[in-house]
Amino acid sequence: MKISKLALGNVRKSLRDYTVYFLTIAFGVCIFYVFNSIESQQVMMDVTPSQQVALRLLGSFMDVFSILISVVLCLLIIYANGFLIRRRKKEFGVYLLLGMEKGLISRILVLETVLVGLVGLVAGLILGVGMSQIMTIVTAQLLNSAISGYQFIFSASAVLKTALYFGLSFVLILIFNVITINRQRLINLLTDARKNERFKVLKPGRSLFLFGLATVALICAYILMLQGHLFNNHLVFAVIVALVVVGTFLFFFALAGLFLRLFQQRRAFYLRNLNSFVARQLSSKLNTTYVSMSFVCLMLALAIATLASGVGVAAVLSEEQQRNAPYDATISIERHEDDELVPYAALDVLQSLHFAGIDLESLAANWSVVPVFQSPFILLATGEGIREEAEDFEKTTGLGDATNTTGLGDATAPAGTDSQTANTSAVADHAPAADTSADTDHSSVAASAADDADTSAVDDADDPELLVEPQRLASGLIRISDFNQAMAQQGQKPLELGSGQFALHVDLPDRALEQNLLDYLRGTPSLSFAAGILRSEPALLRTEPIATIATRGTQVDIIVPDVYVRKADGSLPPVLKTLVNLTYGSQTVAPTKASNTDALLQDLFASLTVTSEDGTVVGFAVETKSDIVQVAYSAAMIVSYIALYLGMVFLITSAALLAITQLSETSDNISRYRLLRKLGVEARMLRGALFSQIALYFLAPLLLALAHATVGIMMLSQLTSSLKNIDIFSSSTVAAVVIIVLYGGYFLATYGGSRSILNREAINRRALN
Amino acid sequence: MSAILEIVNLVKYYGTKSNITKALDGISFSVQQGEYIGVMGASGSGKTTLLNCISTIDMASSGQIVINGRDITAADRRSLARFRRESLGFVFQDFNLLDTLTSYENIALALSILKVPAPEIDVRVREIAHTLGISDVLEKYPYQMSGGQEQRVACARALVTKPSLVLADEPTGALDSRSATALLESFSQLVHQRQATILMVTHDAFAASHCDRILVIRDGRLFYQIVRGIDSRKQFFDRIIEVITRLGGDDEEVI
Incomplete structure (x- = not known):
């Protein structure tokens, strides 16, 4: 007891x-x-x-x-x-x-x-x-x-x-x-x-040298990071981390001496008031605690980077996902086998749906159909840049028969362009709702186009995947008319192709890919189709999404004039997938509430299949805007909570380390401050000295951490596409608020605690009277 | 010569009404400018309380402390701080140097807080260091110096502001006899050269024998006063011993 x-x-x-x-x-x-x-x-x-x-x-x-x-x-x-x-x-x-x-x-x-x-x-x-x-x-x-x-x-x-x-x-x-x-x-x-306690301060020359070394190490690390080398390979990663850690340690190791010299050189300032005392206190403190100071700084940098980028990523995620959903819903018609897309003969979507008993008009106010055709070319991303390569259909096994020798196009020998121009009208088209009168006509034309497509061979053009090297960028052909229809539906300006031009389309490119593609276009590449040679230029890269899809890959599509989507024999090539984009409207028969239309769509298409003319059974996948938005909000929540969790704990940990090392020393400091009071230093001046001592002690690691974190965030935003559009300002505002509240709180608690210890003596003394 | 310090009927009680300790019980004396005063007494006789009251670190219960014609018992806290840094110099038994500062900075600090311009600080620090023979340790830290050097640095800090009154609390207490002698001789020299006024509390009869006048305190009152007059230091020392012995006879306590 x-x-x-x-x-x-x-x-x-x-x-x-x-x-x-x-x-x-x-x-x-x-x-x-x-x-x-x-x-x-x-x-x-x-x-x-x-x-x-x-x-x-x-x-x-x-x-x-x-x-x-x-x-x-x-x-x-x-x-x-x-x-x-x-x-x-x-x-x-x-x-x-x-x-x-x-x-x-x-x-x-x-x-x-x-x-x-x-x-x-x-x-x-x-x-x-x-x-x-x-x-x-x-x-x-x-x-x-x-x-x-x-x-x-x-x-x-x-x-x-x-x-x-x-x-x-x-x-x-x-x-x-x-x-x-x-x-x-x-x-x-x-x-x-x-x-x-030994207060050995490094010689000025040596501390200057070490400080220079620290600065060089940090600048090297920063440059390497900003050039995007961090994740190049393990060795570079290790080198960068080592440079940052060593640089930080050296920085604080040399700081004590350098800081003091800097003060002392300004003699008049150094000998004013308690400045010499504060400088000495701080440098001795740095001298004895540079190890924990460095840890605190690194941890703070982590906390700041986590908080700022996490909040930023969350905002971008939800923004990005909203951008990913330009239409209320997208129905993709595609066939999968072993997780790979299987091409099928182009089909008339409206007709097929009509046969299945579904009328798009009752579901949506506006729609567009975008078939993505198998392309004779694929784009390869190599170390030197992007180059095109004729797709080697022979190599791949598939459902195709002997007819595949007719090929889609010949990269080396374009021929028979004239004969195909006449067929452009037969291209399967879709009916925008505004054009209802022509609807039946369109359907019939489309039906004939589908017939044409029948003759084309179906090959197993493998879903572009990351090969070991070079990287294969998915490439399909999109007709410009389809593309512009889809653009018009979401209110984007149409793509204008000059004669003999093709364009590239990619969803959500990261900075590197976009740069690569631009470089590729800058080289005025030419593609030889059956209908002729097409060229391109950098202005012809489009990055608007053409479907409401949650996940986007590095799918690069080639947009060509409609006539170029023809094989040598004039038939349509097989289709990799067909996108049907819906915009709900108030005039639709179906319930007006979007979420109910969502449910209706899911019900209608869940188990629906259609047999294309070449006998391939294709299925439907529905993705709706509200789902994607919801997922976006959820993803944003997950990211921001994890960032907050980690950031706050790191922040508290580092601030607490500083506070504890500072407060526990106040007992030592008491004798120093008592002596100063005996020497006749006024209470106000004492408080000022205490304040600047603690403030500088808290500020030093914070400033270096801010530098680290800024470079880190810049690097992240370069590396990942989702961070490309980070609103640095708003995300750092949130981070700043958290930092100011927590770190500032610990600073004030530390100052208050130290001050109350000093005051207690004064009060005790007064209480005696 | 004018009185620099005038103590009139100074009383300091500690504790509550039921349990009062009379640390100072109506003590009166005065100190002239340029005087070297020693205060002696047994433990608990009130020496330290007296020093604390004069140095305004502690406040008297009643009575007057007049320094340079100004009653400091009536002053407020802020003007007391100013008074301390402008008019008083302190030397402590355990030196009380700031361990993070070099000797130079320790001495300069006393001038810094008086807002003396930097060039003048430098001149004055070097001058006092020369007088006290510590010029060669100015760039050293306290832990690098001997006790005697530390105490001389502390003296330099106390004297560099040219205070009206230097209060020394057992300054030789932590020093070996040689360092103590050197320090005491420095004190005498300062008193004679610079007309400094020193009030030194001490246990040590040898240290006290350097003074001009000794005040012996007992139970918070002035018990005896020994004036050196024209005696040699040895004769004065003998007289002090005599008084102490008498004091010890009356009192059980050995000083």
Whole structure:
């Protein structure tokens, strides 16, 4: 009982040192709980099945990341705890001197640890449960779903998980503490506190040299990163990481000396007020803590990059996905075999649907049909750039018979162009809703075109895949009339081809691919079709999506004048897939609410198949805008929550490290500040010195971390297409708010804590009167 | 010569009404400019309290402390801080140098907080360092110096501002006899050359024998006063020992 009293008293006495420690545990627990209980928030929302899947996915992500997080937090707690123990060596020494046994001291320490841990855990959980109620609103907002009514959210499993993970951390700390105490010798405990600290500052020349070295290392790393070499290969990756880490360490190692010299050279400034004192304090602090400072800086950089890019990615994801859905729905008609597209003879979609008893007019106000034909050329992305290559149909096995020798086009010998121009009218066309009167005509024409297509051979043109090298860019042929129809439907300007020109179309290219394609077009490539040679130019690259599709690959299509989509014999080549884009309208017979039309479409096409004229059975796949948007919101939520989770924990960890190292030294500083007060320094000046000391201490790693993070984000935005359009400003605003609140909060807590210690003396003195 | 320090009926009580410790119980004396005063007394006699009250680190319960004609017991906190940095110099038993600063910076700091311009700081620091024989340790840190050097640096810091009054609390307490002698001789020299006024609290009769006048305090009151007059240091030392012995006879405590 006496021990518990002593332990409790100790905790209360060292509350100053423990405050930040305690707060950090509570924050850690709180964040841990909140993010692990997200799954249970759905009780308060109207969630669709797909959102439920997203929440479950997020849950499993959180499971994985929580392991990482708990390791980070555990290390932080062990470090902080070790720091506190070291500061209390003298106290333990006195206990030993008084004849207390080590076992008993260990027990006191165990009790203290358990006490602080337990209170931290409970406080964190209470805070977490409160926070998760607020988080629900944020989640609902992110998912674009409504709150169905307030309900108290409490996740017992998250509580258990939190208790388990943190419980384990504390067991580790207990073991660590007991070992620390048992290994101590009395003499060390008593003298350690008053060990002479050495304030060796590097010689100016040497610190300048090291600082230069650090700058060079960092600049090299930055350049390598910005040139996109980070993921080139493992060696380069290792070199860049090593450069950043070594550069950061050297930076802080040399900073102490350099910083001091810089101050001292401005003699008048250095000798004004307490400037020399502040400079010395800071440089000695940097000198002794440059290792943890570097860690803090690297962790901060990670936190900032995670927060900024995560929020940015989330915004871009939802924007990108909305862009991916230019139509209310797209029905793709395609055939898969072993995950590969199987080409089929071009068919008249309206006719086929009509036979199946489906009338598009009743479903949509406006539509377009875009068949993607098998192309005689594929584009290959090689190390030197993109080049075209005639598709070798012979090589691939397929359903084709002897007729495939007639070929689609000959890259080397274009012939018979004139004979085919007459057939252009026979090209399967589609009827926009505005042109209803001509509808039947179109259908008949289309039907004949389908007949023509019948004769063409069907080959197994393999779905373009990434070959080992060079990379095969999917290429199909799209007729310009189809393309422009699809563009008109989404209100985009039409593509205009000059005579003898072809264009390239790609959905969502990343920067590298877009650049490669532009380079390719700049080389004025020429493609020899059966109908003649086509050339192109950089202006003829189009990147608008031509369908509502959630996932986009590196599908590059060649857009040609309609007549060029002809084989030598004038027949249409087989089709890889046909896209039917729908825009719902109020005048449609079907229910006007988009989501109901969605459901209707899914019902209609789920099990529908059509047999094309060459006997291939093709199926339908429906993707709707609302699904894609919902998926986008879910993806955005997942990304932003993971970014917030990781970013916040890294941020708290680094800020707590700084705060603890600074606060625990205040006890040393007390004697210094007391002396300054005796020498007649005014309280205001003392506070100013304390403020600038702590502010600079917090600012130094933050500034370098900002540089790291900025370069990191720039690199990311270059590497990934989804980050290309990141709104750096808005995403960094969110990141800045989180950083200012958390990091700034820790800074203020540290300053407030240090100040209250200084003030306490003054108050004590006044209280005596 | 004018009185630089005038203590009138100074009282300092500690504790609550039920348990009062009378640390100072109505003590009065005055110090002239250029005087080298020693304050002696047993542990708990009130020496340190007296010093703390004069240095405005502690506040008296009643009575007056007049320094340079100004009653500091009536002053507010801010003007006290100004008073401390402008009019007082401190030398402590454990030197109390800032361990993160070099000797030069430690000395310069006292001038910095007085907002003395940098070029003048440099001149004054080098001058006082020369006087005290510490010119060669100016760029060293406290941990690199001997105790005697540290204490002389502390003296330099106290004197560089040319204070009206230097308060020294057991300045030789942590020094070996040779360093102590050197320091005390520096003090005497400063008093005579620069007309500095020093009030030194000490246990040590040898240290006290360098003073012009000794105040012996007991139970918070002025118990005895020994004036050196024309005595040699040896004679003065003997007289001090005599008084202490008498004091020890009356009191159980050994000084």
